[in-house]
Amino acid sequence: MLVVVFKSIKRFWKYLTTKLNMSFDANADPKVQLEQAIAESQQQHKMLVEQAATVVANQKQTEMRLDARMDDLEKLTANARQAVLMADEATRSGDTAKATEMTSAAEAFANRLIAIEAEIEQLKGMHLQATQASDQAKAAVAQNSSKLQKKLAEKQQLLSQLDQAKMQESMNNAMTSLSATVGDDVPTLDQVREKIEGRYAKAQGVSELQGQSVESKMLEVEQATRNVEAQARLSKIRSQLGLDTGTADASAVEAAPAAQPSAAQPDAPDTGEAQPSAG
Template sequence: MLKVIRRAWRYIVAALSGRLDELSDPRIQIEQAIQEAKEQHQRLTQQAAAVIGNERELEMKYARAIEEAEKLQANARQAIMLAEQASTAGDAQKAASYEDSAKAFASRLVAAETAMEDMKTMHGHAKQASAQARAAVENNAMALQKKIAERMRLLSQLDQAKMQEQLNKAMGDLTGLTPQGETPTMDQVREKIEKRYARALGEAELSSNSVEARMIEVERAAIDVEGAARLEAIKESMRRKEVE
């Protein structure tokens, strides 16, 4: 009994889903798909902005770490010079005091250089992540533009389909081929099947984003290769001018 109930429930769900798809306006569905793509692009852009912001923050911290290390190194050198001057003047106590200061500066310098190296590594990783985020935003923007162009084509095709359906209905009324009873004609059955097949083809076209993304990556790779070749040509031209 439970098995029969489950089968009946699945049948009802499938029937209602098919009815909903049949009643849905394709124009609204297209706009929903474009709106979802825009929102996805916005979320991706915000995530990329956070990644790039993290890189900039680490870049500023790394710059401050370099300045701090340079300052500590300069202070250590100054303390050593003062210690040598005090020793030459015969002031051993003052010389020892400056020597202790130089050691303290040197210890702090070691810690600062260690922190600086860690910051450098983190900044390098953040820089790579930022480059990937920028590329992802650019690729997604190109894909979004293609979807918008596809929307115009689909809407135009939808309008043509509606006009053709109205024309078919008018011709059927004029020729008296519209059946009087509830039994559909072969033309009506064929039209229903072709409509479902055309809709399936449209859904397949909309779901081919992954292929488009790979095509975009190939196009970008080709552009990068051409750019590298052009840059090498410019460098070669500059080297020839230097030799001349």
């Protein structure tokens, strides 16, 4: 029973963890996640550089120890030769005690030479391995540095694409809102356009109907009559002032017969009798 409960709890925990991760990924800001990824890469590169620096430092230390032992070998070799020469010289001169001492010193130098030579051989092997490890560490740092530079360049490109995506999403939302219904009490742009176009078309239709009515024709006749009377009044004023009114009078005379019968025609009785000629 406990095993079944434990498995159920474990499955539920995995499900909950997966759901939380999915929710987090859906709501997370890509710019922040990108900064986190770059920061992680930079941290890894820093650790790699520190490790490579330790390897290179080990190679340098091994090289310094090898150089120091090579110097010691050279000095011991010179001292051993000198001791051998001094022992030989003492033997030739008959100084047995000094010859014995120089021979012992030469043997001591020889023993130290053997030990240093063995240490040098060991240091040479260590130096070779340290040099190879140092070269590999340097190559790894250079390769990782190149990858990091590419990631930084890719970061700028992704940030630019992210800004473009946000701008495009804003434009899409704006265009969608122009044709979508915002609410029950807010009309869309298409609805407002249709309403305005309908009112404009109706106004044009009413105007055309009014232009074809009898009242509009009567107004046109009355306006023509007023224009004739105005021209006659102007001619009279010019005559009173002693101005040349020949052209204006002629225009008024020509316009008067055409307008006056139209204005007087409704009042004339229809008797059916012929009117006498003016001549």
